Amino acid sequence: MSTTATAAGEGTAFGARFLSPLVVGTLLNAVNSSMIAVTLVPIGRDLGAGAGRTVWLVTVLYLVTATAQPVMGRLVDTLGARRVLAAGLALVVAAGLLGAFAPAFEVLLVSRILLGLGTATGFPAAMALVRARANAADVPVPGRALAVLATSTQASMAVGPTLGGLLVGLGGWRWTFAINVPVAALGLLLVWKWLPPDERRARTGPRPPLDLPGIGLFSLTLTALLLCLTRSGAALWPFLLTGLLAGAGLIAWELRARDPFLDLRTLAANRPLAATYLRQGCGYLVIYAFLYGYPQWLAEGYRLPEAVIGLALLPMSITTVTLSAAGARLVRGVRARLLLTAGALLAGSAALLTLSAETALWLVVAIGLLFGVGQGLSTVANQTVLYTQAPADRIGTLSGLFRTAQYIGALASTSVLAVTFGGQATDAGLGGLAVVLTVAAAALVSVTAADRSLRALDTRGP
Numbered sequence: 362m363s364t365t366a367t368a369a370g371e372g373t374a375f376g377a378r379f380l381s382p383l384v385v386g387t388l389l390n391a392v393n394s395s396m397i398a399v400t401l402v403p404i405g406r407d408l409g410a411g412a413g414r415t416v417w418l419v420t421v422l423y424l425v426t427a428t429a430q431p432v433m434g435r436l437v438d439t440l441g442a443r444r445v446l447a448a449g450l451a452l453v454v455a456a457g458l459l460g461a462f463a464p465a466f467e468v469l470l471v472s473r474i475l476l477g478l479g480t481a482t483g484f485p486a487a488m489a490l491v492r493a494r495a496n497a498a499d500v501p502v503p504g505r506a507l508a509v510l511a512t513s514t515q516a517s518m519a520v521g522p523t524l525g526g527l528l529v530g531l532g533g534w535r536w537t538f539a540i541n542v543p544v545a546a547l548g549l550l551l552v553w554k555w556l557p558p559d560e561r562r563a564r565t566g567p568r569p570p571l572d573l574p575g576i577g578l579f580s581l582t583l584t585a586l587l588l589c590l591t592r593s594g595a596a597l598w599p600f601l602l603t604g605l606l607a608g609a610g611l612i613a614w615e616l617r618a619r620d621p622f623l624d625l626r627t628l629a630a631n632r633p634l635a636a637t638y639l640r641q642g643c644g645y646l647v648i649y650a651f652l653y654g655y656p657q658w659l660a661e662g663y664r665l666p667e668a669v670i671g672l673a674l675l676p677m678s679i680t681t682v683t684l685s686a687a688g689a690r691l692v693r694g695v696r697a698r699l700l701l702t703a704g705a706l707l708a709g710s711a712a713l714l715t716l717s718a719e720t721a722l723w724l725v726v727a728i729g730l731l732f733g734v735g736q737g738l739s740t741v742a743n744q745t746v747l748y749t750q751a752p753a754d755r756i757g758t759l760s761g762l763f764r765t766a767q768y769i770g771a772l773a774s775t776s777v778l779a780v781t782f783g784g785q786a787t788d789a790g791l792g793g794l795a796v797v798l799t800v801a802a803a804a805l806v807s808v809t810a811a812d813r814s815l816r817a818l819d820t821r822g823p
Contacts, residue, residue, distance in 0.1 A: 374498035375491070375506040378555040383490060385548030386446050386483035387510050388517035389453055389541065393476055394422060395521025400534040407534070408466040415466075418473050420591060420772075425477025427768035428583045432576050433478075434485030434761030435622055438754060439571060441559025442489040445757075447552045449482025453545035460538030472538060479545070481761070484510075488744075488760040490556065492753055502745055504689050511740040512685040519678045575622035578611035583765070590772045593779070624755065633814035634750045634759065637743060638766040640699065643805045644739050645770035646777070647706045647798050651732045654778045654794055658786040663718055663725065673722070677729035684737025696815035698742040703809045706735035707802035713795035717788045749818055 401415040437445045452475055460472035487510055495503045528536040585604035589597050615621040628635065659665040659673065684691070692698045709731030716725065743763075751759040781793035809815070 382551035383487040384513040390480035391518040396525035399525040410466040429481035430764040431761035433482045434757035437757030442486040446486035449479045450549040452479030457541030485757040485760045515685040572622040582607040642766040642770040649771040650774035661786040677733035680733030681737040702739040703806040710798035
């Protein structure tokens with residue numbers, strides 16, 4: 362199909378009516394991940410919870426989302442994307458109501474767990490629906506549709522803290538939970554009104570039962586191992602042992618299951634897909650460590666006023682959102698974008714080694730731009746690669762694992778920051794962080810450059 366015909370087909374198939382409910386479904390997780398940052402102090406004050414407890418409102422969403430995304434993806438592959446997305450949005454409505462009226466911290470924590478479960482349906486369902494629509498329209502890779510989804514996620518993550526601060530100022534922290542109710546309800550209405558019904562699949566026999574033991578073992582394995590990233594010393598070992606034992610049980614079960622939740626043989630044979638997961642996890646370890654650690658150093662090590670920190674990071678946020686939307690047009694070829702992503706993250710990580718409290722402000726801002734380039738170009742490129750590598754009947758599950766790799770990187774970044782910064786973000790701590798991130802970014806460059814499958818994708822992708 363010619364480029365002109367492909368663009369015309371994509372424009373017809375992926376209009377606003379189709380993409381709007383998908384955007385709502387995917388942005389809810391990102392905005393709730395970042396919006397909570399500005400509410401922890403007032404929540405702790407109102408509900409009598411210290412900083413050690415309120416931080417679990419952040420951690421639990423990452424844990425639940427990382428674990429639930431592949432599970433929800435499997436439900437998408439089995440039950441249908443529209444149906445699962447609608448159920449997830451309904452769960453978000455319930456979670457928003459529960460959080461808005463939560464009488465105690467424990468109830469608020471349950472609300473965040475429900476938010477994680479509900480918002481975990483968004484990305485796997487969106488990828489499955491885009492794949493089905495592209496196949497029907499004979500569009501090889503729907504680059505603009507993938508860019509819209511990625512840009513909405515990046516933008517909502519970027520505006521989350523600002524939106525949260527506005528809502529707290531207008532009506533208190535409970536509004537940051539209540540806002541989910543009208544947004545998810547609107548998304549639910551759009552899903553039923555504008556998305557096509559799930560297709561009935563022809564059956565050659567009775568449908569095999571959902572692999573509940575595999576899902577349970579996967580959830581236990583991943584949760585235990587992720588909790589290892591938030592522990593140190595003796596507290597780490599029970600979680601590590603549980604994760605390893607559950608992981609061994611997961612492998613043994615899935616290799617014998619008739620219709621496994623995780624098709625380990627297929628995953629092992631699909632090395633390009635494994636490389637995509639590795640790139641996503643490694644890249645977001647660097648990105649999240651910078652996003653969490655750099656503002657802390659600007660405040661404690663560089664002594665920048667809080668109001669100025671936001672302005673110093675604004676060019677990075679603008680760069681991220683701009684390149685998410687227009688990166689495919691500015692840099693042709695998936696491989697070129699991924700190499701530029703890895704190179705920008707490596708350059709930014711190495712540049713952190715030069716910083717100190719005496720560094721000129723313009724250089725501090727410029728280094729942030731490098732990370733904006735890395736984050737902005739990576740999302741659509743890696744999603745495009747995933748789209749082409751994932752089999753159609755498993756795209757929900759494999760898309761969920763893609764997001765799991767991202768959240769593993771996010772949680773790993775918190776451990777890196779704990780080790781390098783310790784109690785305060787000093788110049789020495791930033792230097793230690795820079796060393797770790799430089800090594801991780803160098804590994805990302807190596808993995809990207811060595812992946813020969815990316816060359817072939819450039820003839821198919823945007």
